[in-house]
Amino acid sequence: EAEVAQSPRYKITEKSQAVAFWCDPISGHATLYWYRQILGQGPELLVQFQDESVVDDSQLPKDRFSAERLKGVDSTLKIQPAELGDSAMYLCASSRGRGPLTGELFFGEGSRLTVL
Amino acid sequence: TQLLEQSPQFLSIQEGENLTVYCNSSSVFSSLQWYRQEPGEGPVLLVTVVTGGEVKKLKRLTFQFGDARKDSSLHITAAQPGDTGLYLCAGGDSWGKLQFGAGTQVVVTP
Numbered sequence: 001e002a003e004v005a006q007s008p009r010y011k012i013t014e015k016s017q018a019v020a021f022w023c024d025p026i027s028g029h030a031t032l033y034w035y036r037q038i039l040g041q042g043p044e045l046l047v048q049f050q051d052e053s054v055v056d057d058s059q060l061p062k063d064r065f066s067a068e069r070l071k072g073v074d075s076t077l078k079i080q081p082a083e084l085g086d087s088a089m090y091l092c093a094s095s096r097g098r099g100p101l102t103g104e105l106f107f108g109e110g111s112r113l114t115v116l
Numbered sequence: 117t118q119l120l121e122q123s124p125q126f127l128s129i130q131e132g133e134n135l136t137v138y139c140n141s142s143s144v145f146s147s148l149q150w151y152r153q154e155p156g157e158g159p160v161l162l163v164t165v166v167t168g169g170e171v172k173k174l175k176r177l178t179f180q181f182g183d184a185r186k187d188s189s190l191h192i193t194a195a196q197p198g199d200t201g202l203y204l205c206a207g208g209d210s211w212g213k214l215q216f217g218a219g220t221q222v223v224v225t226p
Contacts, residue, residue: 004158033214042122042204042216043159056213091158104149105214107158 002026004108006092012114018080021111025074025094031055033105034067034077035091043091049075082115089113119143120207120217128223132194137220139205140187147208148181148188152201153219159204162190195224 005024013019025032031050035043046065048056052072060067064083069075079086089112093105121140129135139148147166151159163172165181165188172179176199178191192199202219209215 035216040218042120042206042218045213045215048213055211093158104161104164105159107160109156110158 002106004092004094004106006090006108006111008111009109010112010114012116013082014116015084016081018078019082019113020079021077021090021092021113023075023077023092023108025092026096026106029094029096029106030072031095031097032069032075033093033095034075035093037089037091037110039088046077079113082113084115087113087115119215120205122203122205122217122220124220125218126221126223128225129195131196131224131226135192135195135222137190137203137222138187139189139217141207142186143207144185145207146185146210148185149206149208149214150179150188150190151204151206151216153204154201159202192222195222197224197226200224 007022033048034046036046037043046060047067049069052069065079067077089110091107091110093107095103095105097103119141123138149164150162152162153159163179168183168185170181176193180189200223202221204216204219206214206216
């Protein structure tokens with residue numbers, strides 16, 4: 001069964017260090033999302049890609065966060081420098097469709113980040 | 117800030133009881149989805165509703181989308197321990213952007 005792959009599963013880093021997360025969506029899925037989920041809250045959209053283009057990054061803290069999906073397949077989310085408040089679960093999701101017909105989101109298991 | 121308000125935040129019930137979870141917003145959504153998330157895992161889609169007033173049933177789960185497409189409810193009949201999890205509603209706009217509520221943590225004890 002096809003799955004969204006994420007790595008690393010867990011990451012512990014010190015503040016001011018750089019950290020990167022990788023996501024490989026389900027093959028053929030056009031839309032890729034990065035969400036941040038703080039414990040006890042719902043996922044918050046950071047960035048949405050359609051193919052290789054950014055559709056929405058309005059909630060991405062661009063002074064320290066960056067995301068890319070160069071060939072419209074896998075994606076990397078980077079944080080530099082990490083801050084204590086960045087501790088959270090970073091979820092990647094993909095969906096088959098585009099625009100308002102994106103349909104079901106398939107989530108990966110997430111990357112749990114702890115910043116010390 | 118969550119545009120979707122979910123209530124209650126936490127619900128603990130005994131096996132066999134019924135429960136209802138609510139999802140409310142001041143915004144109109146093109147679609148509304150319900151997900152369940154278990155600890156350490158990503159959310160998994162339960163249902164998508166797109167038409168105002170729509171009711172969908174999935175075994176013991178009943179989902180309703182409000183007539184104005186601003187609110188939704190999830191009702192579970194005869195809850196089982198396997199229903200334990202974080203229930204998230206998510207509203208979709210015309211661009212395919214999906215925004216999540218804060219979730220309702222449901223615990224069903226045997």
